[in-house]
Amino acid sequence: MQPFALNYARPAAQLEVTVPYVYDSGLQLNVLPDGRLAATDFAVMRALGTTTSTAGSKTHFDD
Amino acid sequence: MTVLILTSEEDVTADMVVVRLHEAGVPVLRFDPADLTHGVALSGEYVHGVSRGHLSVAGRLVSMSGLRSVWVRRPGVPAARAADPSAWLSEESSQALYGMLRSTDARWMNHPDAATRARHKPWQLRLAQRSGLAVPATLITTFPQAARDFAERFPDLVVKPVSGAHPQEPPRAVPTSRVAPDADFAAVAYGPTLLQRRIAKRADIRLTVVGDRLHGARKAVAADADPDVVDVRFAESTEPWRPVEVPPRVGAAVRTYLHEAELAYGAFDFAEDADGIWWFLECNQSGQFGFIEMDTGQPIARSIAEWLAGEPRPAHAHANGTARTTS
Numbered sequence: 001m002q003p004f005a006l007n008y009a010r011p012a013a014q015l016e017v018t019v020p021y022v023y024d025s026g027l028q029l030n031v032l033p034d035g036r037l038a039a040t041d042f043a044v045m046r047a048l049g050t051t052t053s054t055a056g057s058k059t060h061f062d063d
Numbered sequence: 064m065t066v067l068i069l070t071s072e073e074d075v076t077a078d079m080v081v082v083r084l085h086e087a088g089v090p091v092l093r094f095d096p097a098d099l100t101h102g103v104a105l106s107g108e109y110v111h112g113v114s115r116g117h118l119s120v121a122g123r124l125v126s127m128s129g130l131r132s133v134w135v136r137r138p139g140v141p142a143a144r145a146a147d148p149s150a151w152l153s154e155e156s157s158q159a160l161y162g163m164l165r166s167t168d169a170r171w172m173n174h175p176d177a178a179t180r181a182r183h184k185p186w187q188l189r190l191a192q193r194s195g196l197a198v199p200a201t202l203i204t205t206f207p208q209a210a211r212d213f214a215e216r217f218p219d220l221v222v223k224p225v226s227g228a229h230p231q232e233p234p235r236a237v238p239t240s241r242v243a244p245d246a247d248f249a250a251v252a253y254g255p256t257l258l259q260r261r262i263a264k265r266a267d268i269r270l271t272v273v274g275d276r277l278h279g280a281r282k283a284v285a286a287d288a289d290p291d292v293v294d295v296r297f298a299e300s301t302e303p304w305r306p307v308e309v310p311p312r313v314g315a316a317v318r319t320y321l322h323e324a325e326l327a328y329g330a331f332d333f334a335e336d337a338d339g340i341w342w343f344l345e346c347n348q349s350g351q352f353g354f355i356e357m358d359t360g361q362p363i364a365r366s367i368a369e370w371l372a373g374e375p376r377p378a379h380a381h382a383n384g385t386a387r388t389t390s
Contacts, residue, residue, distance in 0.1 A: 003254025004210075005222050005237055012234035023072035025121040028093040029082065030075050039078035042357045051076045051353025052296075 017048055065125050066371045067118075067169070068093040070136035076353040077136045083368035094120040097139025099156045101146060107163045116163045130169040132371040135178065136349065168375040170327065172367070173348050174382035177325040181348040184225055184257065188343075190323055195316040196343040199334075200260040210248035210258060217260040218244060221293050225257045227345070238294035262342045267295040268333035270309060271352050272321055273366040274384070277314055280355045281307035281335070304358035313341050320346065327370060327383035 021030040021038035030038040038044060045051050066089055070077045077093070084091050094103045107116030107127065116127035141156035142148060161175060173181070180186060184203075191198050202213040203225060214220055223239040230237065241261060248256075264284055271278040282295065282304045292298045309317075313333075321329050330350025333341040352363045376384045 001253040002250060004248065004250040004256045005224055005254065006230065006235075007250065008222055008240035009230065009235040009237045012229060012236045019073060021075070028068075028091055029078050029085075030073065037078065037082060038075050039082050045075055045353065046357060050073075051079075051351055051357065 019048060019050070020044060064129050064131035064375065065090040065092050067091075067125070067130050067133045067164070068136060069096055069133065069138040071095050071097070071139055074137050076351060077134075079353060079356065079364035080134070080367045080371070083365050084372065087368065087372060089368070089372045090125075092118060092120060092123055092125045094118075095139045095144075096141040096156065096160055097143040099142045099145065099160060100152075101142075101144050105160060105163065107159075107166075114166060116166075127163055127167050130164075130167050131375050132170045132172065132373065133164055133167075134172045134367070134371055135175065170371075170373065170376045170384040171382040172327040172370065174325065177382065178348050181324050181326055181329075181346065182227070184227065184345060187346055190320055191316075191343040191346070194320040194323065195312065196320070197340055198343050199262055202258045203255055204258075205252055205255055207248045207251045210251045210256060213258055214242070214244075214246070214248070217258075219261045219263075220258045221261045223257050223259065223294075225255050227347075236297070238297040241291050241293055261293065262334040262336050263290075264334035264342075265337055266335040268307065268331075268335050268341055269304065269350075269355055270313070270317060270331040270333065271350070271355060271361075271363050272317055272329050272331065273363065274327055274370045275318065276366045277309045277317070278352075278355065278359075278361045278363050278366070279307045279309040280304040280359050280361065304355050306359045306361055310341065317346075321383075322385055324348075325381045325383050325385075328367070 021032050024031045032038055032041060032044070066084055068077060068081065068091060070093065072095060081091055081093065099105070102121065104119040105116065107114065118125050118127070140153050141160055142152045145152055188198055188201055200217050202209065204210055220242040221239050222242050224237050229235060242258065266284055267282045269280045282300065283302050285300065285302060317329070317331055326348055328348065330347040330352060332344040334344060335341055355361065356363045373384065376382065
């Protein structure tokens with residue numbers, strides 16, 4: 001029997017995005033291919049939705 | 064002294080804070096506990112009445128006694144990426160890592176015990192009431208009749224998960240949703256159900272609190288918005304988040320809330336009604352803040368960096384750095 005709240009569930013959006021940055025363990029920061037820091041490029045971060053309130057919901061309770 | 068950040072490598076929101084710490088010249092050690100034994104090493108000894116320990120990550124070696132603060136952002140399950148992972152190894156690694164960190168004088172944002180407690184929504188609702196925040200009428204029940212009675216008293220209801228978690232296998236999202244007036248509540252018996260009086264909101268409020276600093280942001284509800292779309296996270300909107308002044312009573316109440324919860328950080332969600340009242344919905348103890356900073360320009364990452372760069376907590380202080388109340 002399905003709990004009441006699951007009557008309102010919808011398929012989760014599958015965000016198969018490829019991030020354009022890589023982690024630099026020396027800097028301890030993510031870096032774009034042109035060498036700029038990913039955290040300073042808000043356009044990239046907005047496009048990926050990595051800082052939004054639904055990011056991480058799959059593995060964390062806190063939005 | 065060093066700021067320790069526990070989070071995943073791909074967490075660019077954490078990057079926003081690391082950049083600020085670098086600018087301030089504050090030493091940082093960042094790693095994901097999932098990488099324990101596979102790129103991350105630890106050691107601690109307790110000999111002749113003295114304890115000392117070390118962490119080693121990518122060529123950096125930091126003493127446990129040299130940690131000024133610990134930021135628990137988005138850590139993975141300890142040792143999840145070890146060469147031969149197992150639930151047993153994760154528990155061993157969790158006990159070793161967090162046990163050693165708990166033994167330090169570092170301040171926590173947020174302490175694991177406080178964080179675990181703070182995730183419980185029923186506990187949040189009660190603390191919000193006690194702190195002086197306006198809380199919508201709410202029922203959490205497995206009694207179908209209790210749900211029916213509640214719906215008679217409050218005909219316009221929403222339903223949301225008690226835990227805030229989304230079910231997997233298959234992956235599904237459970238947004239806060241409006242309940243139809245003729246809803247059949249029989250299925251309430253099959254799982255705790257959170258029903259709440261719907262607030263006819265004119266705006267969503269995100270209040271990010273870092274230590275004593277308040278960063279209020281407001282997203283107005285569009286005039287032509289669908290009243291059945293309740294959850295701002297799943298709503299289509301071109302309206303940006305804008306800075307908003309925090310009413311003094313709300314500011315005092317959220318500070319009381321965080322003090323009682325022993326949290327150094329909290330991202331509060333409110334619904335603002337037509338009278339301008341901010342109705343408490345929840346407090347995310349590790350809520351996202353990057354989307355607010357990008358829209359509003361509020362220096363939340365700087366606030367977090369400055370809190371983390373503060374001095375270690377004095378003796379007998381809470382793990383969040385505030386003084387204990389004596390009675």
